[in-house]
Amino acid sequence: MQNRYSIIDGSKSTINKIHKFFENTVNFVCVGSSDCYNKSLDTILEFTPDIVFIDVDYSEGCSSNAFSFVNELYKYVSELPNIVALSTSKDKAYDCMKNNFFDYILKPVDDFELRKSIARLKLKPKQASNKLCLKSYKDYRFIEMDEILFLKADNTSTDFFMSDGNTISAYKTLKFFEGILPENFTRIHNSYIVNQNYVSRIHFGKSKCTIKQNSFAIPFSKTYKENVIILEKSISKNALLTLN
Incomplete structure (x- = not known):
């Protein structure tokens, strides 16, 4: 069974860098990448990725940011995916820790930091989900x-x-x-x-x-x-x- 990941980031170069890294990593598949929170929420609900990379510096409008997005997720899922913060500085590291983020990676993203994060993910005990979400337009069916x-x-x-x-x-x-x-x-x-x-x-x-x-x-x-x-x-x- 493949591990699934998604990316929420406004930088094409960052998205491409992460994609390129996973092209050479066994058993990982991308289920979506976007700079839109609503689209990303839709992706997470449909495909339940194991890991979500999110740019914590990015904000969509005056009220939507990475932390409000994660809080929104709690309304729909009983268990969050592993959230990995992406940032150009360490300024938001404490906020990420308080919000139970899995990891914190500084930009520009490099393969070594991604490799360490994935290694930690593999060591983390994983509780397999027995549900599958089937989406048809705006209808989510859980079986x-x-x-x-x-x-x-x-x-x-x-x-x-x-x-x-x-x-x-x-x-x-x-x-x-x-x-x-x-x-x-x-x-x-x-x-x-x-x-x-x-x-x-x-x-x-x-x-x-x-x-x-x-x-x-x-x-x-x-x-x-x-x-x-x-x-x-x-x-x-x-x-x-x-x-x-």
């Missing part, structure tokens, strides 16, 4: 990931087949969700990702996985056969094995 049976690609959108029989559509590609879902979700086909907790049968002869609920038969392709082999081993190691 439990352990209730997802499988995902099916539908052109540029993705259908979520749920354990209660409902199907929920999200306006993101299957590849996007492949990058953010936890390890118990496996891509087995160009059009399918399955939740291994609901896989009841893998038939290599017919190239199909059967899902417990409603006995869905999901095809898998040669391209993703290695994933299916890993999936079978993962399920088998926790099962009593009988060979016929």
Whole structure:
């Protein structure tokens, strides 16, 4: 599962510098960068990034600044992402500490400081979220990931087949969700990702996985056969094995 980050900064050069750093860092993906607080709030609610870089020197209008933005976040999320302050001076370091910021990096940003911050992030115990936010225009829908049976690609959108029989559509590609879902979700086909907790049968002869609920038969392709082999081993190691 990839770590997600977003950036709130009015400086294009700073944004580009952070992007360039993460291009060479494994398992990190950018979910948004903007100098607009409302747009950034929208991004955080939709993608729940693990780390948010925010320029604490920047203010949008006379009332909106980094600290009011963080306070606004508390209204919508039970647990804040790791907030990393960006600043040209140490003047706001105390305010950041009082507001529970994760780190404080001086501009111009350099790779060494970013690397140290990420190293600290990896050491911090992470409580995995079991919720996924699916956004459609201004509608935010929160679903439990352990209730997802499988995902099916539908052109540029993705259908979520749920354990209660409902199907929920999200306006993101299957590849996007492949990058953010936890390890118990496996891509087995160009059009399918399955939740291994609901896989009841893998038939290599017919190239199909059967899902417990409603006995869905999901095809898998040669391209993703290695994933299916890993999936079978993962399920088998926790099962009593009988060979016929």
